[in-house]
Amino acid sequence: xxxxxxxxxxxxxxxxxxxxxxxxxxxxxxxxxxxxxxxxxxxxxxxxxxxxxxxxxxxxxxxxxxxxxxxxxxxxxxxxxxxxxxxxxxxxxxxxxxxxxxxxxxxxxxxxxxxxxxxxxxxxxxxxxxxxxxxxxxxxxxxxxxxxxxxxxxxxxxxxxxxxxxxxxxxxxxxxxxxxxxxxxxxxxxxxxxxxxxxxxxxxxxxxxxxxxxxxxxxxxxxxxxxxxxxxxxxxxxxxxxxxxxxxx
Amino acid sequence: xxxxxxxxxxxxxxxxxxxxxxxxxxxxxxxxxxxxxxxxxxxxxxxxxxxxxxxxxxxxxxxxxxxxxxxxxxxxxxxxxxxxxxxxxxxxxxxxxxxxxxxxxxxxxxxxxxxxxxxxxxxxxxxxxxxxxxxxxxxxxxxxxxxxxxxxxxxxxxxxxxxxxxxxxxxxxxxxxxxxxxxxxxxxxxxxxxxxxxxxxxxxxxxxxxxxxxxxxxxxxxxxxxxxxxxxxxx
Amino acid sequence: xxxxxxxxxxxxxxxxxxxxxxxxxxxxxxxxxxxxxxxxxxxxxxxxxxxxxxxxxxxxxxxxxxxxxxxxxxxxxxxxxxxxxxxxxxxxxxxxxxxxxxxxxxxxxxxxxxxxxxxxxxxxxxxxxxxxxxxxxxxxxxxxxxxxxxxxxxxxxxxxxxxxxxxxxxxxxxxxxxxxxxxxxxxxxxxxxxxxxxxxxxxx
Numbered sequence: 001x002x003x004x005x006x007x008x009x010x011x012x013x014x015x016x017x018x019x020x021x022x023x024x025x026x027x028x029x030x031x032x033x034x035x036x037x038x039x040x041x042x043x044x045x046x047x048x049x050x051x052x053x054x055x056x057x058x059x060x061x062x063x064x065x066x067x068x069x070x071x072x073x074x075x076x077x078x079x080x081x082x083x084x085x086x087x088x089x090x091x092x093x094x095x096x097x098x099x100x101x102x103x104x105x106x107x108x109x110x111x112x113x114x115x116x117x118x119x120x121x122x123x124x125x126x127x128x129x130x131x132x133x134x135x136x137x138x139x140x141x142x143x144x145x146x147x148x149x150x151x152x153x154x155x156x157x158x159x160x161x162x163x164x165x166x167x168x169x170x171x172x173x174x175x176x177x178x179x180x181x182x183x184x185x186x187x188x189x190x191x192x193x194x195x196x197x198x199x200x201x202x203x204x205x206x207x208x209x210x211x212x213x214x215x216x217x218x219x220x221x222x223x224x225x226x227x228x229x230x231x232x233x234x235x236x237x238x239x240x241x242x243x244x245x246x247x248x249x
Numbered sequence: 250x251x252x253x254x255x256x257x258x259x260x261x262x263x264x265x266x267x268x269x270x271x272x273x274x275x276x277x278x279x280x281x282x283x284x285x286x287x288x289x290x291x292x293x294x295x296x297x298x299x300x301x302x303x304x305x306x307x308x309x310x311x312x313x314x315x316x317x318x319x320x321x322x323x324x325x326x327x328x329x330x331x332x333x334x335x336x337x338x339x340x341x342x343x344x345x346x347x348x349x350x351x352x353x354x355x356x357x358x359x360x361x362x363x364x365x366x367x368x369x370x371x372x373x374x375x376x377x378x379x380x381x382x383x384x385x386x387x388x389x390x391x392x393x394x395x396x397x398x399x400x401x402x403x404x405x406x407x408x409x410x411x412x413x414x415x416x417x418x419x420x421x422x423x424x425x426x427x428x429x430x431x432x433x434x435x436x437x438x439x440x441x442x443x444x445x446x447x448x449x450x451x452x453x454x455x456x457x458x459x460x461x462x463x464x465x466x467x468x469x470x471x472x473x474x475x476x477x478x479x480x481x482x483x484x
Numbered sequence: 485x486x487x488x489x490x491x492x493x494x495x496x497x498x499x500x501x502x503x504x505x506x507x508x509x510x511x512x513x514x515x516x517x518x519x520x521x522x523x524x525x526x527x528x529x530x531x532x533x534x535x536x537x538x539x540x541x542x543x544x545x546x547x548x549x550x551x552x553x554x555x556x557x558x559x560x561x562x563x564x565x566x567x568x569x570x571x572x573x574x575x576x577x578x579x580x581x582x583x584x585x586x587x588x589x590x591x592x593x594x595x596x597x598x599x600x601x602x603x604x605x606x607x608x609x610x611x612x613x614x615x616x617x618x619x620x621x622x623x624x625x626x627x628x629x630x631x632x633x634x635x636x637x638x639x640x641x642x643x644x645x646x647x648x649x650x651x652x653x654x655x656x657x658x659x660x661x662x663x664x665x666x667x668x669x670x671x672x673x674x675x676x677x678x679x680x681x682x683x684x685x686x687x688x
Contacts (some may be wrong), residue, residue, distance in 0.1 A: 137431045144428045151418045156494055156536075160481040161414050165428060168474055172432050175463075179435035186442065224446055237497050273570075280572040339568025344534060350558045350587040446494055482550055483534050 014091050014231040015240045022232075025224035032217035039210030047204050058121035062206075063113035065107045065212040067131070069219060070093060070138060071173075073103035077145075078170035081163035093159035094234070096166065100228035102219050104142035110135050130184040132178045141169040155234055264372055265429040266351030270359025277295040278367045284332065285367050292372055296379045302345045305348035307384050314383030315393065315444035319437050320371050322397060323404065327426050330408040331359060334479065338416050357413075357479065360473070361405050368374075370402025385444070392447040392457075399460040403434035406464075406471035407432045436463060485510055486531070486635060486666055492541035493526045500526055501687050502539070508683070510634075510664035513657065518687035524670035525565070525639050527687065531668055532562035532637045543633070545561045560635040567624035571613035575604055578612055583630045590630045598629035602652055613685075617644040628656055633682070636667040637661060646653055 001047035011017045043061035050057045077099045084092035115125040115134050126132070145162050234248045278338045279283060299317045300310060337343035368425050376397055379392040385393065411429040443456035485507065492502035500523035508514055516524050521652040529535040531542060533549060533556040542549050549556050569578045576595055590598075599608050602622040607615060612623065621644045628636065636657075642650055657667060 064342075137434060140427065140431045144424075144431065147424055147427055148414060151415070151420055151424055157481055157484055160484075163480060164410075164474060164478050164481065165414055168432070172435075173437050175432065178440045183438045183442070186445075234497075237499075269581075273581055277570060277572050296616075336570075341564060341568040344564065344566075345568045345582065345585060346505050346560075347534065347552065348532065348560075348562055349585045350554070352586070353552075399575060443540075452498065474559075480534075484536060 008221060012089055012091055014094065014235050015238070016034070016225055018092055018231050021224040024198050024229070025221045028217040028224070029221040032214050032221060035210050035217065036214035039207050039214055042210065043207035047207060048201065053121055054100070056117065059113050059117045061207050061211050063117060065215045066206050067110040067135060068114065068212055069215045070103055070106040070110050071137065072139070072216075073099055073106065073219060074138065074166075074173065075170065077103060081166040084159060085163050085167075090159065090230075090234070092157075093163060094227055094230045095223070096163065097159075097230055098223045099189060100142055100146050100149075101226070104139060104146065105141040106219070106229045107135060107142060111139065123189075130177075130181040133180045133184070134142075137176055137180070138173070140171070146168070180212050255425055262344045263352050263355035264351070265326050266355035267359040267362065269351065270346075270356045271363050274363030275366065279441070282290050282303045285371070288329045288368065289371050289375065290324055291328055292321055292375065293326060293379065294472075295321040296382070296407075304482060308424060310382075311338075311384040314385050315389075315441040316437075317383065318376055318380055318444075319400075320377070322401065323430070323433050323437060324370060324399065326368060326404040326408060327429065328413045330405075330429075331362050331422060331427060333405075333409055333412045335412075336419075338482070343416075344483055345480065347479060353476040353479065356470075357409065357475050360448050361402075361475075364409075365402045365405040365449045369397070369405060372402060373397035376414060381399070385448075388447040388453075392443045392453040395453070395457055396460060398444040399464055400436045403436055403464050403467045404433060406467040409475040409476060410471055413475045413482060414436070416479070416482040417442065419468075437461065439463075485489060485545055486668070487541075487543040488531065488665065489541050491527065491542070492529060492538045493535070493659055494532060495523075499538075504685070504687070506683070506685060508666050508668070509664060511661050512684040513669060514685060515665040515669050515682060516685045516687060517670075517672060520672075522687040524672075524687055528562070528564070528637050528639050528668060528670050530560055532556065532560055534562070556635075558587070559633055560637055561631050561633040562625055562637040562639075563627065565622045565640060568611040569615075569620055569623060572611060573598060573621065574609050574611055575619075576608040577578045578623060579626055579630065582627055583611065586631050586633075587625075588631050593632060597676045599623075600628045601629055601656075602626045603648060618646055621645055622649055622652075625653060625656070628660070635663065636666050636669075638667065638669045640669065640670055640672070644675060665678070 011020060029063055039061065044058055047058070049055055077096045080092045080096040084087060084096065109133065114135070121126050143180070145166055148165055149158045149162045152161055232241055232244075238247075256328045275297065281400065290320075290434045296317060299313065303309060347353055367428060373394055377394050380390055380393055408429055411432075414428065415425045417418065418424060439459045443453035443460070446453045446456055487505075487507045489502040489505050492501075493500040508513060511557065516527060526535060530537045533542075533551050533553055536551050543556055544553075544559065547555060568582065569575075570581075573581065574591075576599065579595050579598060580590060580592075581596070596605070596608065599605055601637050604619065604622055604626065605621055612620060615623065620642075625641060633671060641653055645653065657669075660667060
């Protein structure tokens, strides 16, 4: 079956997407596990101990993938939001809704592991460097999106309002990042950001890439599971959802 | 009385829309002066709280001054934002505004302009006076006032987006703060940065230019985003 | 001139109505009736263009119009439940302001004439805050006198109106229909219509 012959728009309806999401969730969850295992093994066991930071630096194998994913997921979320506004599609909005908590979680992990790394590396949990501060603001953007969704009862208004917010946020993310970077160079001479990481041996890079893919597949799997729950909740009055519930009983 | 055959032009020019909204909102603001006074008072009180919190050491206050004055200006702005749309939303006027033949972004721009004139301008005018409490002087005061004049319109513009998104919601004010404060960060950084630049003898032109550029971008983008948000809220 | 095909509306998860169609030519009035919560206001707001229908199309003068379409904004006047008056402005100022907003700036004389037609001459300089519900409703309806729009969308216009007010409304409606205008009126009470074709739509 050629790719172009599949009617992709069929999957734009929540009812048809529901079973596909279930399959995708399973595949990506299964793929994520060996990737994570390999990445962790390479990073925690195989990679050499750093001369300056000892073994404490190994937390970057979680910190960096989490930070990358937190930014990547926000962009994907904003893209789904743009789709939902232009196509007036419910499912796109549901995808954005499903991604937000995972993105926020990765942001929290990045901040937390960053603080844990900061303590042994340069003596303080929080050093107000440009990247960590921008990451914190990114967390506020995620939380703002989720809070706005939660505050609006009517689902369509919630979809559209939070989509506008996500897009405004996405436009502002580079502006905020560069302002914070400028602010940081102004106020602190020492760069305590990622450039203080040990020089990347290729094995460390491989480990980080593996962990990043693992995090990416995990994010997809979790988003699929979550979007299924969202679909069921929002479409609960339709006949297909009722049939599903009836069959399950 | 009504000639159904007569057709007015489909869409009216933008500037008339700005003018209508500006005149009306200014007139309304002048008839409820108490609200304006409260918000200015809030600014004064917040600024005065900081020395009480950190001690009256002149060196410390000089270091803190720009940041404190700017943060207080942000908070005072936030306080006044719900006023932008909430009253019109409640009495049905906002719906009529959205249904007007004038372009909605133009009408919203007029409202934001009126908001700035009654909020940002008094703040910017008062700030040098308050800055004296923190030991700022001469060129720093100029940089502070200029920064606020350039920055407060952007605060109103970005705030309008948040105000429109949170129309009629329960936790409106706090939610608005959560949504808008991250967007305010660049304005804060460059506004306070301008004062500090002039403190060390550098011209604050660079920072002020950034604020000016931000204002231009916001002046174009924010009314469009706010219009979209207003229509969503009216749905 | 005004047509709608298979309109459906939802509020939240509940379906309000579906399959609503209508076709109105010049000089026709449509009375929308139904119990509370049946979607009368929603239907009016879909026709006015503030609310998006869940399904179906609206056509004005043969052109499909979506929410906030410029053609609708120029041709329709929508008077909803809320009278859209600012408390701080006087009746006269409110009317003048709304007229300018809708692209038909009115001379002072015209505004006073409109207020007079709705028996509000003595209240013209009073702030809207002190007007009674019925008086506010009249000021809102006085807009119809100043704007020459072919399409009237009125949501329960007779609410809070006394007998004299209802007579004025009836006469205004009759004149509008006689001038080949169209009106869609949501009402749960019988509104006497002197002349002109009228249709009825019941939302169950």
